[in-house]
Amino acid sequence: MTQPTHTDGNAAAGAFATALGFDVTTAMLTCAKCGRIGAFAQSHVYHRAPGIVVRCPNCEAVLARLVQTPTDVWLDLRGSQSWRFPVADR
Amino acid sequence: MSVVNKGFHGRRTETVVELPPGQHLTTDFPVLQTGPTPHIDVERWRLTIRDEHGAVHKWTWAQFNELPSRPITVDIHCVTKWSKLNTRWRGVSLDTVLESVGTAAEFALVRCYGGYTTNIPVRDLRGERAWIVYEYDGMPLSAIHGGPARLLVPHLYFWKSAKWVRSIELRADDDPGFWESLGYHNYGDPWREQRYVGD
Amino acid sequence: MDIASKPRLHWQVAQVLDVRPETASASTLGLAVPGWAGHLAGQHIDLKLTAEDGYSAQRSYSLSKPPDGERIELTIQQIPDGEVSPYLTGLTAGDEIELRGPIGGWFVWRPGEATRVLLVGGGSGIVPLMAMLRQRTAAGAARFRLVYSVRSPADVYYGQELDRLERECDWLQVVRVFTRTGPPHTARPPGRIESSDLSSPGWGPADGVSTYVCGPTGFVESVTTLLIKQGHQPSAIRTERFGPSTESRNEDR
Numbered sequence: 279m280t281q282p283t284h285t286d287g288n289a290a291a292g293a294f295a296t297a298l299g300f301d302v303t304t305a306m307l308t309c310a311k312c313g314r315i316g317a318f319a320q321s322h323v324y325h326r327a328p329g330i331v332v333r334c335p336n337c338e339a340v341l342a343r344l345v346q347t348p349t350d351v352w353l354d355l356r357g358s359q360s361w362r363f364p365v366a367d368r
Numbered sequence: 369m370s371v372v373n374k375g376f377h378g379r380r381t382e383t384v385v386e387l388p389p390g391q392h393l394t395t396d397f398p399v400l401q402t403g404p405t406p407h408i409d410v411e412r413w414r415l416t417i418r419d420e421h422g423a424v425h426k427w428t429w430a431q432f433n434e435l436p437s438r439p440i441t442v443d444i445h446c447v448t449k450w451s452k453l454n455t456r457w458r459g460v461s462l463d464t465v466l467e468s469v470g471t472a473a474e475f476a477l478v479r480c481y482g483g484y485t486t487n488i489p490v491r492d493l494r495g496e497r498a499w500i501v502y503e504y505d506g507m508p509l510s511a512i513h514g515g516p517a518r519l520l521v522p523h524l525y526f527w528k529s530a531k532w533v534r535s536i537e538l539r540a541d542d543d544p545g546f547w548e549s550l551g552y553h554n555y556g557d558p559w560r561e562q563r564y565v566g567d
Numbered sequence: 568m569d570i571a572s573k574p575r576l577h578w579q580v581a582q583v584l585d586v587r588p589e590t591a592s593a594s595t596l597g598l599a600v601p602g603w604a605g606h607l608a609g610q611h612i613d614l615k616l617t618a619e620d621g622y623s624a625q626r627s628y629s630l631s632k633p634p635d636g637e638r639i640e641l642t643i644q645q646i647p648d649g650e651v652s653p654y655l656t657g658l659t660a661g662d663e664i665e666l667r668g669p670i671g672g673w674f675v676w677r678p679g680e681a682t683r684v685l686l687v688g689g690g691s692g693i694v695p696l697m698a699m700l701r702q703r704t705a706a707g708a709a710r711f712r713l714v715y716s717v718r719s720p721a722d723v724y725y726g727q728e729l730d731r732l733e734r735e736c737d738w739l740q741v742v743r744v745f746t747r748t749g750p751p752h753t754a755r756p757p758g759r760i761e762s763s764d765l766s767s768p769g770w771g772p773a774d775g776v777s778t779y780v781c782g783p784t785g786f787v788e789s790v791t792t793l794l795i796k797q798g799h800q801p802s803a804i805r806t807e808r809f810g811p812s813t814e815s816r817n818e819d820r
């Protein structure tokens with residue numbers, strides 16, 4: 279069996295928190311492709327790349343991407359139909 | 369505010385060779401990927417070129433391996449700042465591939481198994497500057513490094529040398545790829561340090 | 568939202584207080600972080616190293632202890648030929664290092680949460696689980712069961728402390744699973760973690776167990792599969808994957 283090459287949303291938490299100002303690990307994301315709902319923390323994350331790629335653990339569709347340049351953060355959230363946060367945790 | 373950690377140098381080595389600005393020499397071969405490693409059965413592998421008129425040209429693995437190929441030794445430069453010198457590959461030049469296509473298109477969009485994309489001007493695929501390679505260091509290209517076949521365009525940052533190449537769409541207009549649409553430079557010349565949008 | 572304004576999570580400079588060995592190849596770093604406002608057991612920090620020419624590398628490390636004023640501890644596995652870990656395990660008191668944290672709200676245990684907590688750790692995956700156990704010694708009433716998978720006895724972190732806690736705390740059970748070489752005279756032969764290692768009377772799917780699994784990605788995913796096959800609800804299992812390496816966190820390559 280080949281070794282898995284991903285980690286999970288916990289590994290992307292620092293970059294997203296720095297960009298957005300709050301913790302995203304408990305956000306429940308709905309995959310725009312397969313409809314699976316799950317915590318950001320449990321997404322499959324590929325961060326050995328020019329940016330961070332967050333994928334659905336069910337279908338591997340891209341849920342979100344983040345790029346940090348010296349001057350900006352770029353976010354693409356199109357692959358997730360929605361993000362739902364428990365307000366008490368913010 | 370940044371702390372400098374004395375004695376920390378990562379896995380880089382000293383070099384007297386001139387590297388593009390901001391690059392550091394590495395002796396290993398880092399594996400970067402945006403998703404799970406595709407495992408492609410060569411029986412089902414196809415390379416597809418779609419030209420600007422919609423005409424489709426396809427090669428099977430057997431057909432592709434019959435095209436004239438040559439050894440290629442080049443330096444590669446990743447936007448994440450590592451450079452690797454004298455990397456050895458074998459593959460087919462895009463000049464050979466495009467010869468049978470006959471196109472006047474200005475732009476290309478490369479698509480890969482697994483969904484990755486990157487855009488490159490067609491002129492940068494010509495003139496013995498770009499290849500589709502299937503051997504690295506004398507061995508068949510491993511899946512983690514983009515096998516069975518990947519694009520190799522060493523005069524641009526290595527994110528343009530797309531792994532697991534599947535098709536090239538020749539277009540009259542430019543369509544930014546995976547990283548080009550999220551902050552990375554549309555062209556990506558390492559010698560002009562074109563890493564990000566606006567550089 | 569004005570992203571240019573200072574976010575709550577930011578890089579700051581910490582100072583190394585002490586370094587002590589855990590095993591022949593792992594060390595625990597004690598750091599002083601000015602203004603550290605505390606953290607939850609299970610959270611981690613990101614570390615950043617910067618060379619004189621500006622080259623930088625980042626890695627994430629779990630906090631191994633509950634809050635203790637401005638002092639935090641990290642246990643770092645030295646990876647041979649790693650980019651970052653050999654440098655970190657060579658730090659000494661007074662050295663400065665940049666970090667940001669605490670990070671993460673998912674893989675955390677708060678005292679007062681749960682009645683039964685199952686912790687399953689593989690290799691360096693024990694680190695955030697140890698923070699949870701150490702937190703429990705200070706507060707909380709849950710019963711804990713730790714299943715700790717390592718290659719050999721020499722790879723066990725916090726061995727003496729785990730022995731002592733198991734002796735002194737009636738709320739704690741610790742099971743060590745050796746995957747390559749075990750100590751002599753053990754009933755269980757060395758081998759990868761299996762369903763039987765994970766089951767115990769009172770710790771089944773109907774017993775209201777909250778589970779935390781941490782370690783290399785492959786370990787976490789096979790343990791989670793085993794637990795779900797036993798009937799545990801996915802929603803009762805929280806996981807933290809350290810990446811592809813079978814060695815340690817973020818494989819440091």
